[in-house]
Amino acid sequence: xxxxxDPRNLPIRQQMEALIRxxxxxxxQGLESxxxxxxxxxxxxxxxxxxxxxxxxxxxxTTFEKGGVxxxxxxxxxSPAAVSAMKADHKNLRLPEDPKxxxxxxxxxxxxxxxxxxxxxxxxxxxxxxxxxxxYFETWNQDGTPQTWWFGGGADLTPSYLYEEDxxxxxxxxxxxxxxxxxxxxxxxxxxxxxxxxxxxxxETRGIGGIFFDDYDERDPQEILKMVEDCFDAFLPSYLTxxxxxxxxxxxxxxxxxxAIRRGRYVExxxxxxxxxxxxxxxxxxxxxxxxxxxxxxASWLYNHHPAPGSRExxxxxxxxxxxxxxx
Amino acid sequence: xxxxxDPRNLPIRQQMEALIRxxxxxxxQGLESxxxxxxxxxxxxxxxxxxxxxxxxxxxxTTFEKGGVxxxxxxxxxSPAAVSAMKADHKNLRLPEDPKxxxxxxxxxxxxxxxxxxxxxxxxxxxxxxxxxxxYFETWNQDGTPQTWWFGGGADLTPSYLYEEDxxxxxxxxxxxxxxxxxxxxxxxxxxxxxxxxxxxxxETRGIGGIFFDDYDERDPQEILKMVEDCFDAFLPSYLTxxxxxxxxxxxxxxxxxxAIRRGRYVExxxxxxxxxxxxxxxxxxxxxxxxxxxxxxASWLYNHHPAPGSRExxxxxxxxxxxxxxx
Numbered sequence: 001x002x003x004x005x006d007p008r009n010l011p012i013r014q015q016m017e018a019l020i021r022x023x024x025x026x027x028x029q030g031l032e033s034x035x036x037x038x039x040x041x042x043x044x045x046x047x048x049x050x051x052x053x054x055x056x057x058x059x060x061x062t063t064f065e066k067g068g069v070x071x072x073x074x075x076x077x078x079s080p081a082a083v084s085a086m087k088a089d090h091k092n093l094r095l096p097e098d099p100k101x102x103x104x105x106x107x108x109x110x111x112x113x114x115x116x117x118x119x120x121x122x123x124x125x126x127x128x129x130x131x132x133x134x135x136y137f138e139t140w141n142q143d144g145t146p147q148t149w150w151f152g153g154g155a156d157l158t159p160s161y162l163y164e165e166d167x168x169x170x171x172x173x174x175x176x177x178x179x180x181x182x183x184x185x186x187x188x189x190x191x192x193x194x195x196x197x198x199x200x201x202x203x204e205t206r207g208i209g210g211i212f213f214d215d216y217d218e219r220d221p222q223e224i225l226k227m228v229e230d231c232f233d234a235f236l237p238s239y240l241t242x243x244x245x246x247x248x249x250x251x252x253x254x255x256x257x258x259x260a261i262r263r264g265r266y267v268e269x270x271x272x273x274x275x276x277x278x279x280x281x282x283x284x285x286x287x288x289x290x291x292x293x294x295x296x297x298x299a300s301w302l303y304n305h306h307p308a309p310g311s312r313e314x315x316x317x318x319x320x321x322x323x324x325x326x327x328x
Numbered sequence: 329x330x331x332x333x334d335p336r337n338l339p340i341r342q343q344m345e346a347l348i349r350x351x352x353x354x355x356x357q358g359l360e361s362x363x364x365x366x367x368x369x370x371x372x373x374x375x376x377x378x379x380x381x382x383x384x385x386x387x388x389x390t391t392f393e394k395g396g397v398x399x400x401x402x403x404x405x406x407s408p409a410a411v412s413a414m415k416a417d418h419k420n421l422r423l424p425e426d427p428k429x430x431x432x433x434x435x436x437x438x439x440x441x442x443x444x445x446x447x448x449x450x451x452x453x454x455x456x457x458x459x460x461x462x463x464y465f466e467t468w469n470q471d472g473t474p475q476t477w478w479f480g481g482g483a484d485l486t487p488s489y490l491y492e493e494d495x496x497x498x499x500x501x502x503x504x505x506x507x508x509x510x511x512x513x514x515x516x517x518x519x520x521x522x523x524x525x526x527x528x529x530x531x532e533t534r535g536i537g538g539i540f541f542d543d544y545d546e547r548d549p550q551e552i553l554k555m556v557e558d559c560f561d562a563f564l565p566s567y568l569t570x571x572x573x574x575x576x577x578x579x580x581x582x583x584x585x586x587x588a589i590r591r592g593r594y595v596e597x598x599x600x601x602x603x604x605x606x607x608x609x610x611x612x613x614x615x616x617x618x619x620x621x622x623x624x625x626x627a628s629w630l631y632n633h634h635p636a637p638g639s640r641e642x643x644x645x646x647x648x649x650x651x652x653x654x655x656x
Contacts, residue, residue, distance in 0.1 A: 042632070057631045068631065201609040201616050264623070271599040272609065281529040281600065288529050289632045295592070297630065301623035303385045303396065304370070 012149070012221045013112050016136040017073055019225070020116040023232045024071045027132075028056045030236045031069075031120065034244060037061040039069070044287050050076045055290045058120075059297070063127075063247045067120035068293035075112040078139065082283070083109070089275060092148050092215050093139070109147070113137045117276070119294035120239075125259035127246035128159035128166065129207070129266065130239050131294070133276070134228050151224050152214035155235055156193055157242075158207030158266060160259040162316045166242045167208050171326035173238040174211050177230040181223065186327075189213045194323040199269050204320040206269045258313050260300035267299045340477070340549045341440050344464040345401055347553070348444040351560050352399045355460075356384045358564045359397075359448065362572060365389040367397070372615050378404045383618045386448075387625070391455075391575045395448035396621035403440040406467065410611070411437070417603060418543050421467070421476060437475070441465045445604070447622035448567075453587035455574035456487035456494065457535070457594065458567050459622070461604070462556050479552050480542040483563055484521055485570075486535030486594060488587040490644045494570045495536050499654035501566040502539050505558040509551065514655075517541045522651040527597050532648040534597045586641050588628035595627045 010018075028039040037058060045052035053072030058064050078086075087093050115135025122129065134153035140146045157170045171190070178185040193212035197205050211231065216224060270277050280291040307313030338346075356367040365386060373380035381400030386392050406414075415421050443463025450457070462481035468474045485498050499518070506513040521540035525533050539559065544552060598605050608619040635641030 059631055066629075066631065260626075264627075267595060267627070268599060268620075271596060292596075292629065293631055295629035297628055298588075299592075299595070299627050299629075300625055301394075301620060301627075302625065303387055303394070303621055304617045 012225060013114065013136060013138060015225055016228075017114045019229055019232070020071050020114060020134065024054070024056060024069050024116055027118065027236060028058075028069050030240055031058065031064065031067070034240065034247065035061040035063040037064075042289075044290070046074055046076075046285050049285050050074065053287070053290065055287075055293060057293065061123070063122060063124075063243065065121050065123045066297040067118065068290070069116065069118040070290050070293060071114075071116050072290070073112075073114040075110065078109045078111045086279075090137075090150065090215050092150050092217055109139055110142070111137065111139045115153070117294075121263065121296045122243060122247065124247050124249060125160045125251050125255040126163070126249045127243050128157045129263070129296070130158070131156050132235055134232065149217060149221065150214070151216045151221075151228060153228065153231070154189065154193055154210060154212035155231065156197060156207055156210030156212065157239075158262070160262045160316065161255070161312055162208070162319060163242075163246070166245070167319075167324075167326050169241060170210060170238045173234040174231060175327050177234040178211065178227065180230055181219075181227045185213075185227075186211065190326075197269065199265060199273065201272075202265060202268070204265075204317065205323060206266060206320075208319050208326075209323060257300065258307070260296075260298050261302060261305060262316075263296040263299040264301045267295055270294055340553060341442065341464060341466060343553055344556075345442045347557055347560070348399050348442060348462065352382070352384060352397050352444055355446065355564060356386075356397050358568055359386065359392065359395070362568065362575065363389040363391040365392075370617075372618070374402055374404075374613050377613050378402065381615070381618065383615075383621060385621065389451070391450060391452075391571065393449050393451045394625040395446065396618070397444065397446040398618050398621060399442075399444050400618070401440075401442040403438070406437045406439050414607075418465075418478065437467055438470070439465065439467045443481070445622075449591065449624045450571060450575065452575050452577060453488045453579050453583040454491070454577045455571050456485045457591070457624070458486070459484050460563055462560065477545060477549065478542070479544045479549075479556060481556065481559070482517065482521055482538060482540035483559065484525060484535055484538030484540065485567075486590070488590045488644065489583070489640055490536070490647060491570075491574070494573070495647075495652075495654050497569060498538060498566045501562040502559060503655050505562040506539065506555065508558055509547075509555045513541075513555075514539065518654075525597065527593060527601065529600075530593065530596070532593075532645065533651060534594060534648075536647050536654075537651060585628065586635070588624075588626050589630060589633060590644075591624040591627040592629045595623055598622055 032038055035058065037060065039056040039058045042055045042057065043052065044055070051072070051074035053070060056069045058067045083093065113135065115133060117133040119131045120129065132155040134151070136149070136151050138146065138149035155174060157167065159166065175186040178189065189211035190209060193209045194205055196212045197207065197209065199206060277291055277294070280286045281288065307317065360366055363386065365388065367384040367386045370383045370385065371380065372383070379400070379402035381398060384397045386395045411421065441463065443461060445461040447459045448457065460483040462479070464477070464479050466474065466477035483502060485495065487494065503514040506517065517539035518537060521537045522533055524540045525535065525537065527534060605619055605622070608614045609616065635645065
């Protein structure tokens with residue numbers, strides 16, 4: 001009988017795919033454990049292009065109003081347009097150049113991308129929305145030799161009402177996960193998160209942050225994969241704890257209205273600035289419903305709305321206009 | 329006593345400014361006549377830059393849930409970034425080039441822009457949302473000699489439920505207004521409207537159209553100004569008639585939900601595709617609240633929502649996925 005294969009000998013892309021599928025099951029089961037409804041799975045393929053995914057969606061629960069945990073695994077040939085769009089954000093995307101024209105040669109550039117992305121909007125205005133995404137990307141030549149690769153991702157929290165202990169727990173557990181690999185990572189990824197989730201025209205961050213990184217290839221891929229797994233493992237213990245604290249708190253119609261206004265800001269960020277959403281909506285063959293799964297069930301816009309000075313609503317804006325250090 | 333000045337001798341920009349201020353008063357009074365609340369005026373200035381505007385806002389009425397009629401008159405120097413951004417959409421924006429670099433010389437390029445823009449979202453799901461915008465733009469040299477000018481604008485209707493007679497009336501009155509000047513204009517501007525208000529990722533139009541034009545300088549400016557006035561004058565008789573027909577119709581919770589879903593699509597168009605919104609949000613010193621006044625009070629996103637075949641909701645989608653000819 002052959003010995004079981006050491007999973008560490010599989011290509012990184014296969015290990016990452018296995019990891020995100022395992023985490024999709026773990027996370028959806030974890031979230032279901034505190035709700036009265038179950039996730040519903042939708043599997044889709046990319047049509048003429050390679051790959052597909054599974055969207056796990058929860059809607060109209062007692063705890064969760066709307067949420068999705070989406071796994072996608074896609075591969076094929078990179079189009080020149082996709083390369084140009086991606087090069088702006090990914091300095092690692094180095095491609096062979098045509099010596100005559102100086103332009104990147106995309107014929108025969110194959111790519112593989114896989115990732116888990118999720119957004120969860122709870123019912124209770126005191127329970128925060130969360131977003132998590134970890135992804136892996138690589139390109140290689142026609143002959144199978146690798147060209148470039150990177151990891152990206154992060155997790156962050158978007159409350160409508162600020163609870164110090166929630167922000168501290170979420171940041172602390174993610175810091176602990178990164179500290180196992182390098183204590184320089186958390187401060188860097190925390191700052192990156194505050195900068196990425198910034199709604200320029202509102203001069204405020206989307207939420208109270210977390211961690212974010214992209215184009216990450218600074219360590220051995222096997223070690224980065226372990227780091228991603230550790231970050232994944234920080235998520236449920238923090239987010240489940242937070243939602244359990246908040247999901248049965250009483251709330252008023254006014255608090256619900258404030259939640260809808262904050263979700264309007266969430267929509268503004270995702271539709272105007274989020275690079276994944278922008279890129280997805282402009283990519284032929286991508287699945288719009290999976291991309292826009294991140295949008296809340298209810299969002300609201302009131303003209304020139306400003307919370308009363310000193311109110312709990314105003315307290316939240318203090319943190320979104322001036323990011324805070326959550327852990328020492 | 330001096331004879332009153334012939335208004336036709338004033339520069340076009342001053343005539344246009346007077347027209348939009350007059351129309352702002354007429355339209356807000358017209359809309360107030362069928363609601364229980366009044367518009368509230370907010371006047372703003374551009375800070376260090378020249379100009380400002382008046383936002384007239386209605387909120388939480390019996391007839392109108394949220395709406396704004398905004399006049400802005402701005403002028404100053406065009407930045408090179410603004411010129412580059414505008415050149416993509418405005419072929420008329422020809423600027424002197426530096427003979428050494430071939431780049432447009434923007435030093436000393438002065439501009440003037442004024443316009444009225446409005447979006448009205450009624451309470452009743454059977455009453456359509458409407459959008460109207462007419463604007464005038466010109467640039468001139470430091471010495472006061474003119475460089476370029478154009479008019480742009482239009483008006484369109486976005487119902488959640490389709491009423492043939494409403495679509496016909498709105499299109500007919502706008503066609504009549506344009507026919508006074510040239511019968512070739514309505515077919516062209518109607519098509520332009522269907523093409524402009526297209527939500528690419530949904531493969532559907534935002535509403536059932538109307539008229540739209542931009543970069544328009546094909547006639548004597550005095551005649552275009554009259555055409556714009558005639559289009560303005562087509563608006564109240566069509567929209568007020570339509571809203572009076574619909575505002576007191578009974579409706580269900582389900583119809584209200586469908587309205588919120590359609591308003592989600594409105595948000596998607598405005599935040600992702602609308603050039604005015606994109607340009608405004610990226611322009612330092614612009615007033616975010618006036619730009620985002622167009623967003624509805626309530627919007628909703630349900631995962632993978634599709635109306636039942638043959639339903640009234642599905643009937644609307646037939647028109648938004650395949651634009652119709654409304655008048656002969």
